[in-house]
Amino acid sequence: MRHEAEAAGVMAPAIEEAVKSGFVRMENLSKTYPNGTVALHDVNLTIHEGEFLCFVGPSGCGKSTIFKIITGLSSPSGGTLDVFGTTPKEARKQSDISFVFQDHTLLPWSTVESNVRLPLELRGVDKKTQKIEAERVLEMVGLKDYMKVLPRQLSGGMKMRVSIARALVSRPKLLLMDEPFGALDEITRQTLQNELLNIWQQDKKMTVLFVTHNVFESVFLSTRVVVMTARPGKIAATLDIPVPFPRDDEFRTAPRFNELVRKVSAALHH
Numbered sequence: 001m002r003h004e005a006e007a008a009g010v011m012a013p014a015i016e017e018a019v020k021s022g023f024v025r026m027e028n029l030s031k032t033y034p035n036g037t038v039a040l041h042d043v044n045l046t047i048h049e050g051e052f053l054c055f056v057g058p059s060g061c062g063k064s065t066i067f068k069i070i071t072g073l074s075s076p077s078g079g080t081l082d083v084f085g086t087t088p089k090e091a092r093k094q095s096d097i098s099f100v101f102q103d104h105t106l107l108p109w110s111t112v113e114s115n116v117r118l119p120l121e122l123r124g125v126d127k128k129t130q131k132i133e134a135e136r137v138l139e140m141v142g143l144k145d146y147m148k149v150l151p152r153q154l155s156g157g158m159k160m161r162v163s164i165a166r167a168l169v170s171r172p173k174l175l176l177m178d179e180p181f182g183a184l185d186e187i188t189r190q191t192l193q194n195e196l197l198n199i200w201q202q203d204k205k206m207t208v209l210f211v212t213h214n215v216f217e218s219v220f221l222s223t224r225v226v227v228m229t230a231r232p233g234k235i236a237a238t239l240d241i242p243v244p245f246p247r248d249d250e251f252r253t254a255p256r257f258n259e260l261v262r263k264v265s266a267a268l269h270h
């Protein structure tokens with residue numbers, strides 16, 4: 001419905017406001033858990049449509065807490081966070097948000113295809129569309145020939161590709177990735193980084209928020225890096241990565257890359 005309205009050039013006032021003011025907007029966002037832990041303090045951040053934003057920071061700086069609030073699984077204790085001009089819970093209901101975690105969380109007894117179709121099945125999408133959409137995203141991640149295979153027959157990198165395909169199947173406007181490549185070997189990790197950028201490039205409107213502990217990964221992938229400090233979690237710096245896409249493996253060894261890595265590292269250790 002909303003997509004149709006947008007295509008016709010008519011946007012609801014709330015959406016228009018969201019586009020103008022930022023796609024995800026945090027204002028003085030704070031979170032104190034019931035045991036007194038201050039996970040976030042006064043976080044201000046505006047994320048625009050189509051950005052690829054990486055969060056880096058030490059363990060416990062509140063990155064997952066931000067994700068929990070964006071998805072409506074946790075509520076702020078102070079300030080506000082809105083997604084597409086509405087509440088996180090509402091945005092989630094509209095299936096505009098998908099997640100990928102470090103643990104691929106695939107159902108072991110279901111084939112690759114069934115795993116990928118699951119989000120659509122849960123939403124009551126008809127079987128024919130489920131199949132078409134599953135094929136579309138499995139093609140994107142290079143696994144169309146593995147549709148009938150069980151997860152245990154796949155390598156770690158392939159399982160992660162299935163997990164990414166499952167997240168993409170509902171055509172999300174916002175993709176949240178919490179250390180998705182943290183458990184993979186370096187070569188697989190770099191391959192998946194390249195593939196993820198290709199996928200993101202195909203859909204200029206999808207916004208990706210990506211948590212990583214790896215400074216190199218943050219510079220390679222993102223349009224902007226948000227550096228956080230621990231206890232209480234705050235934004236120490238936001239750094240633009242003004243390097244055009246597509247980015248290829250040559251970028252990983254370019255002087256510009258090293259210079260940006262140094263900048264992010266300096267902000268982390270400040």
Ligand SMILES: Nc1ncnc2c1ncn2[C@@H]1O[C@H](COP(=O)(O)OP(=O)(O)OP(=O)(O)O)[C@@H](O)[C@H]1O
Nearest residue numbers: 033035037038039058059060061062063064065066
């Ligand atoms: N449910 C909870 N109750 C109490 N404290 C919590 C809860 N969840 C998280 N915390 C604490 O809040 C702080 C931020 O946690 P969070 O998981 O958001 O950090 P993180 O940056 O994602 O960490 P990591 O990189 O290790 O995953 C930490 O000190 C954590 O121990």
